[in-house]
Amino acid sequence: MNVLVTGASGQIGSYVLELLSEEHNVVGVDLKHYPFGEEFVDMVVTGDLRSYFTVREMVEKVDAVIHLAAQVSVERSWMDPVYDAKNNIISTINLLKASSESKVKKFIYISSAAVYGNPLYVPIDENHPTNPISPYGVSKLAGEHYVKIYIEKMHVNIVRPFNVYSERMDPRNPYSGVIAKFIERAKKGLPPVIYGDGEQTRDFIHARDVAMAIKAVLDEGRNGEVYNIGTGKETSILELAKMVMEAFRIDEEPVFDKEREGDIMRSCADISKTRALGFEPKTELASFIKDFMTI
Numbered sequence: 001m002n003v004l005v006t007g008a009s010g011q012i013g014s015y016v017l018e019l020l021s022e023e024h025n026v027v028g029v030d031l032k033h034y035p036f037g038e039e040f041v042d043m044v045v046t047g048d049l050r051s052y053f054t055v056r057e058m059v060e061k062v063d064a065v066i067h068l069a070a071q072v073s074v075e076r077s078w079m080d081p082v083y084d085a086k087n088n089i090i091s092t093i094n095l096l097k098a099s100s101e102s103k104v105k106k107f108i109y110i111s112s113a114a115v116y117g118n119p120l121y122v123p124i125d126e127n128h129p130t131n132p133i134s135p136y137g138v139s140k141l142a143g144e145h146y147v148k149i150y151i152e153k154m155h156v157n158i159v160r161p162f163n164v165y166s167e168r169m170d171p172r173n174p175y176s177g178v179i180a181k182f183i184e185r186a187k188k189g190l191p192p193v194i195y196g197d198g199e200q201t202r203d204f205i206h207a208r209d210v211a212m213a214i215k216a217v218l219d220e221g222r223n224g225e226v227y228n229i230g231t232g233k234e235t236s237i238l239e240l241a242k243m244v245m246e247a248f249r250i251d252e253e254p255v256f257d258k259e260r261e262g263d264i265m266r267s268c269a270d271i272s273k274t275r276a277l278g279f280e281p282k283t284e285l286a287s288f289i290k291d292f293m294t295i
């Protein structure tokens with residue numbers, strides 16, 4: 001199969017590109033060059049999906065599209081919601097229109113757990129109401145609605161990853177996730193800074209596992225269905241801080257700062273629907289943190 005992976009130079013897209021290229025003829029597109037190794041550099045074309053002309057060229061001769069490219073920072077989406085909307089919504093519309101008018105048979109849209117907003121219950125299944133609480137969450141949900149109206153024209157799936165981490169997360173990015181921030185401080189011998197009491201929970205999943213889940217959806221997903229991607233395990237920020245301090249042998253208490261406005265208290269995915277496709281997460285967070293020390 002000829003597969004297009006958008007956002008292929010990003011954290012998750014790079015793993016998807018590598019995994020799918022074992023079985024398929026894969027091409028990637030991204031604003032930036034592929035940064036994770038010579039072997040895949042030539043597979044990724046640089047281009048901006050906000051340009052319909054670029055998108056039309058990219059989807060020509062493609063059987064399946066895995067759409068990951070996005071502005072992914074919640075903080076940036078608050079600072080510049082117009083940039084967020086243009087990047088996330090317009091790119092998605094361009095891809096859907098061009099794909100449905102070419103030979104594309106399958107379209108997988110990478111949404112986000114951000115569409116759920118403050119959970120009414122955990123674990124969160126795919127039927128949980130959507131109620132995003134940031135411009136980023138709204139733009140990802142808008143993308144989902146556009147995807148759904150193309151159901152008669154292509155086989156479409158929506159996936160909602162929870163909190164993703166990997167060796168490829170960018171600690172220099174001020175918006176990167178809590179794991180990258182804790183490790184960055186630990187490398188300098190500093191304890192983590194926790195906002196609030198640290199009892200907030202998240203479902204942390206390795207990007208390589210996310211790529212495997214996306215492959216399961218590509219192979220087995222039913223048309224029009226939505227699939228959560230997580231581990232089904234809830235980890236508190238305090239537990240995470242302890243894991244990092246233990247791995248980096250930091251013998252101090254974490255620093256507690258005031259709670260961040262709008263911080264979600266609990267988050268954890270119900271992954272039974274994705275498991276039924278044959279997906280099983282493999283990477284343990286604690287062992288990843290230990291291994292990270294040697295990277």
Ligand SMILES: NC(=O)c1ccc[n+]([C@@H]2O[C@H](COP(=O)([O-])OP(=O)(O)OC[C@H]3O[C@@H](n4cnc5c(N)ncnc54)[C@H](O)[C@@H]3O)[C@@H](O)[C@H]2O)c1
Pocket residue numbers: 006007008009010011012013029030031032047048049050067068069070071072087091110111112113114140160161162163164165
């Ligand atoms: N990281 C997470 O915790 C997480 C959680 C849920 C969902 N997601 C979703 O997964 C997808 C990938 O996230 P990631 O963590 O790999 O982020 P990332 O920032 O590492 O990758 C996104 C990539 O998209 C590219 N991109 C952005 N706008 C583009 C455009 N207009 N044209 C071409 N390329 C463009 C960027 O250059 C970047 O390489 C996103 O859709 C994101 O919303 C991420």
